[in-house]
Amino acid sequence: MDKWVVEVKRGETFNVNLDEGKGLRLLKARFCGEEKGSKDYVYLKATVEDKIFIIGTLSEIRTVQILDLFFDKDTQISHNWRNGSVCFSGYIIDSTSDYGS
Secondary structure: OEEEEEEEOOOOOEEEOOOOOEEEEEEEEEEOOOOOOOOOOEEEEEEEOOEEEEEEEEOOOOOEEEEEEEEOOOEEEEEOOOOOOEEEEEEEEEOOOOOOO
C-alpha cells in the first residue's frame, strides 16, 4: 500500500494512471493551503471511461470531505473551485487483495 496525495489546482485535472492490478482507494479531499473555504459549493469530480461522477462537496462549512471510494481504472480527478486548489489523498493498493481488509 502506497500513500497517495495530489494537489489539483484550479482549472486543472489530475490523471490517475493505474498499473495492472492496482487501484486507488480515495479517502479524503480538502481545501489546500490556508484557504478558509468557499461560500459556494465546490464539487469534487471523478471521470472514469467518459462518465462524470460527483464524489463529494466542499464549502465554507465543510472544508474536508471524507470519502471511501475505490477506482480500479484510470481516472481523472477535478473540481470546480475558481479560487484555489483541492488536495486529494488515499492509497494505491493491490486491487485484488488490499481493498477488503
